[in-house]
Amino acid sequence: xxxxxxxxxxxxxxxxxxxxxxxxxxxxQIPKPLQLDKLLDLPPALSEMELEQxxxxxxxxxxxxxxxxxxxGGGAYDHYIPSVVDEITGRxxxxxxxxxxxxxASQGTLQAFFEYQTMICQLTGMQVSNASLxxxxxxxxxATLMAMRTTGRTGRVVIAGALHPEYTQVLRTYVxxxxxxxxxxxxxxxGTVDLTKLAGAIDExxxxxxxxxxNFLGNIEDLAAIADLTHAKESLMVVSTDPxxxxxxxxxxxxxxxxxxxxxxxxxxxxxxxxxxxxxxxxRNDFIRRMPGRLIGETIDRTGGRCFVLSLQAREQHIRRDxxxxxxxxxxxxxxxxxxxxxxxxxxxxxxxxxxxxxxxxHYAARQIAAIPGYTIxxxxxxxxxxxxxxxxQSAPTxxxxxxxxxxxxxxxxxxxxxIPGMPDTENLLLVAVTEQRTKAQIDHLVNLLK
Amino acid sequence: MDLAALKYAKTHEWVAxxxxxxxxxxxxxxxxxxxxLVYIDLPKPGKALKVGESCGEVESVKAVSDVYAPxxxxxxxxxxxxxxxxxxxSSDPFGNGWxxxxxxxxxxxxxxxxDRASYExxxxxxxx
Numbered sequence: 001x002x003x004x005x006x007x008x009x010x011x012x013x014x015x016x017x018x019x020x021x022x023x024x025x026x027x028x029q030i031p032k033p034l035q036l037d038k039l040l041d042l043p044p045a046l047s048e049m050e051l052e053q054x055x056x057x058x059x060x061x062x063x064x065x066x067x068x069x070x071x072x073g074g075g076a077y078d079h080y081i082p083s084v085v086d087e088i089t090g091r092x093x094x095x096x097x098x099x100x101x102x103x104x105a106s107q108g109t110l111q112a113f114f115e116y117q118t119m120i121c122q123l124t125g126m127q128v129s130n131a132s133l134x135x136x137x138x139x140x141x142x143a144t145l146m147a148m149r150t151t152g153r154t155g156r157v158v159i160a161g162a163l164h165p166e167y168t169q170v171l172r173t174y175v176x177x178x179x180x181x182x183x184x185x186x187x188x189x190x191g192t193v194d195l196t197k198l199a200g201a202i203d204e205x206x207x208x209x210x211x212x213x214x215n216f217l218g219n220i221e222d223l224a225a226i227a228d229l230t231h232a233k234e235s236l237m238v239v240s241t242d243p244x245x246x247x248x249x250x251x252x253x254x255x256x257x258x259x260x261x262x263x264x265x266x267x268x269x270x271x272x273x274x275x276x277x278x279x280x281x282x283x284r285n286d287f288i289r290r291m292p293g294r295l296i297g298e299t300i301d302r303t304g305g306r307c308f309v310l311s312l313q314a315r316e317q318h319i320r321r322d323x324x325x326x327x328x329x330x331x332x333x334x335x336x337x338x339x340x341x342x343x344x345x346x347x348x349x350x351x352x353x354x355x356x357x358x359x360x361x362x363h364y365a366a367r368q369i370a371a372i373p374g375y376t377i378x379x380x381x382x383x384x385x386x387x388x389x390x391x392x393x394q395s396a397p398t399x400x401x402x403x404x405x406x407x408x409x410x411x412x413x414x415x416x417x418x419x420i421p422g423m424p425d426t427e428n429l430l431l432v433a434v435t436e437q438r439t440k441a442q443i444d445h446l447v448n449l450l451k
Numbered sequence: 452m453d454l455a456a457l458k459y460a461k462t463h464e465w466v467a468x469x470x471x472x473x474x475x476x477x478x479x480x481x482x483x484x485x486x487x488l489v490y491i492d493l494p495k496p497g498k499a500l501k502v503g504e505s506c507g508e509v510e511s512v513k514a515v516s517d518v519y520a521p522x523x524x525x526x527x528x529x530x531x532x533x534x535x536x537x538x539x540x541s542s543d544p545f546g547n548g549w550x551x552x553x554x555x556x557x558x559x560x561x562x563x564x565x566d567r568a569s570y571e572x573x574x575x576x577x578x579x
Contacts, residue, residue, distance in 0.1 A: 152495070289490060289510075314515045323515070 065271045069408045069442050071365075073218070073387040073433030075136065075164050076265050076274070079244060079354070080437050085268040085341045094337055103310040109333065110308035113296040116340040123246050123343070123351075124260040125253025126282035130293040132336040133279030133328055136263025137170035140210060140240050142292045142326055143259040143281060144171060147208035147236040148180070149290040149325070155205025158235075159184045160226055161193030162215035165417035167240065171210070180207075186422025191219040191379030191389070194422065198226065202233045208259075212240040213252070216420065218387030218431070219379055220249065227256025243267055243280065245385045247348075247355025259283040268342025269335055278335040289315070292326030357436035358386035361443065365434045368447045375450065378429070387433040389414070392450075396430035403449050410446070452545040458561055459570035460521040462503075465545065466564060468555070473522055476549040477509065477540070480574045487512040488537035493529040493550055500524060500553065502560055507550060509540070521564060524555040 006014070011023075020026045027035065046054060070078035089095065093108060100106035113131040120129035133139045140163070148154050157180060159168060172182055183201045188194035192215065202209060209230040213221045223239060230237040236258035244266045246252075252260045264278030265271075283291060289312065297311035315325045346354065366388050370377045374393030392399045396413035403410055414420075414429040423429075434443065458466040463481035467474040482488070490510040500506050500520035507518035529551050532539050540548035565573060 289492065314510055314513055319513070320515055323517075 065409075067407075069438070069446070070271070071408065071410045071432050071434060071438065071446060072412065073431040074216075074412045075166070075263055076271055076277070077242075077244070077386075077433055077435055078271055078437055079266050079435050081268050081270060081342065082345045084345055085338050088341050089334060089337050095334070100333075103313075104307075107308055109337075110296050110310070112337050112340050113331075113333070114298060114308050115344070116336045117296060119340065119343040120280055120282050123243060123251070124241070124257075124262075124280075124282045125251030126257070126260050127253075127285040128288050128291065128295070129280070129282035130291055130295050130331070132264070132331040132333070132339075133281055133293050134332055135275065135277040135279045136240065136261065136265075137164065137167040138328075139261035139263075139279035139281045140167045140238065141171045141174040142279075142328060143238040143261045143283075144208050144210060145174065145326060146259060146281075146283070146287065146290045146292060147238060150287050151207045151234070151236060153205050153207040153235075154178065154180050155207070156181045156183060156203065157207055158182075158198070158201050158209045160198055160209055160211040161185060161187040161221065161422070162191070162217045162219070162420050163210060163212045163240065164216045165420060167212070169418060184421050187215075187217070187420060188422065190382045191215070191217050192221045192382060193226065195222070195225055195229070199229050202229055202235055204233060206233055206235040208236050208238050210238045210240065213249070214242055214245055214385040214387065217379065217389050217423075218384045218433075220383040220385060223250075223252060223255035223257065231256065242385065244351070244355055244358060247351035247353070248359060249355075249385070253282075253284075259287070264335065264339050267339035269338050276332060276335055278332050278339055280339075288312070290325065292328045294331055354436045355385075358434065361436065361438055361440075362386040362388065362434040364440070365432065365438075365443045365446070368443065369432070369450060372447065372451055386435060387431055389429055390432055391426070392428045392430060395427045397427075399450070400430065403446070406449050408442075408446055408449055454545065455567045457545070457567065458521070458564035459567070459573075460519065460564055461573055462517075462519045462521075464519060464521045466521050466561070468558075468561065471524075471555045471558060472527070473524065473553050473555050474549050475518075475521060475551050475553065476544055477518060478570075478574075479544045481509075481516075482541060482544045482548075485509060485511040485514065485516060488541055490535060491533045491537055491540060491550070493518075493533065494526050496526050496528060498526045500526065502563070518550060520553075522553065522555045522560045523557050524553040526551050526553050528552040 065078045100109050117129040117131060121127060133142055144157050175182060185193055185198045185201055209226060211221055211226050213223055215221055227237050237256055238259045239252040239257040241252055241260060241262045243262050243264060260282045262280040264280045269278060294313060295311045297309050299307060299309055301307045366377050369375050369390055376391040378389040378391060396415060400411040400413060410432050411430050415427050419425055463478050465476050465478050488509060488511050492508040494506045500523060502520060502523050504520045505517040506520045509516050509518060530549050
């Protein structure tokens, strides 16, 4: 039978096989008010040639980061992707088998995940990494649940300052119907978490303190101080980080992080309408059995050859069902592969140079923007990496739109997110990020547009 | 260990009682069923347990199984030689492979457990 269409005869054959007379009878169990009693409002069918022309015309209306100047921040960034990333991940062997269901038969893919885990550990300063989760926000929640399992505490989790508002939302969704209390500590006047308030909020029931660094506002938090406050109450510190920033900043593992998570989009994954992205999660060795998702291990086969296996899968959903460590039962294989190729290509030196370029260009841009009358860089005294908040003389969405018409993208406006405690609630605040890809001429162009 | 002197739960835990202190482990039957053990997770001392409550996990290469509390009480001690090392459990489940000791709060719970003969019958029925 063709999968493309069902003729009246085929339809009848299927209905009689099930034992009903008509489609109406088949759908009887759906209550009448829920049934659509009219035809779908679709335009007439097109021939293949017409359809292709139509789609090309639609496609020509969209433009991406490659044809524009991207200064956008807020969790997804326009970083350079070496061409080798597309070349290797596009190979059929990888591309078609990105999530191996007969895992041990896909040695190449497993080896790539093994390398991914190794490099994520080196980058974050942690001892174990899983083979990826879906995206950064989910990773924050999974890390929080993991902290609950590890500490045996479910009473409270504490969000330290400017965590990405969408990550906060995901976390609240995960624990919203449980008895866990989510305490959100405001940012202080310097744009980082208020340490005094944080100290007061961490108690004996606190499973985790979640902190983003650099935080959502671009500022660098005092991770070591937060770790001390957290560990004083035997809670765990979950750090959500920007992997590129680790080319310059101390690794979270060295500053006391117990679980490190990240959005891995910066690692060789293009900006693409919000996904697919990559959830990174790494932790200390002691927590390995509380870790969600899959983990690739190395062993030897019966002839003594090096080989790779899916480890700890007995805890996954397909075996452990309702008692599984998490409801994550797969990983983001193809994106993890991109990250692997990206990290391998960049190497420690490449990471360092990229991070330095981001830092210097962002600081140049911030200085230039601050010099425009009417514009202020918020928290200008606080150390930053590649992103900062500006206060514009007009509403941020209007400004973003104006600049966009000239082919330059900035933002997002802070007003499009749920408010961050401690932040002034104003329409005029927006984020600007500057990656290694932006040239001085482009930054100067942006500055002119803002004037 | 005199196996006939022990009490058994249908979920394959064994209990040796001495005063109000129970030593709990899992039986050789359970260990064989699980095969290839890789990890044992035990409760922290001080944890209060109800009868039938999950109080630990035994993980093999292909499965994770719960250990259920055969009696109500408070965990006083866990076997320090277990964890990543599963060898004592595989080689001597009724001796060196014991899992926890607990102070039993209600000794009448013992009456609900099986003796060796009934437990063997129960295993036979499960094996088929």
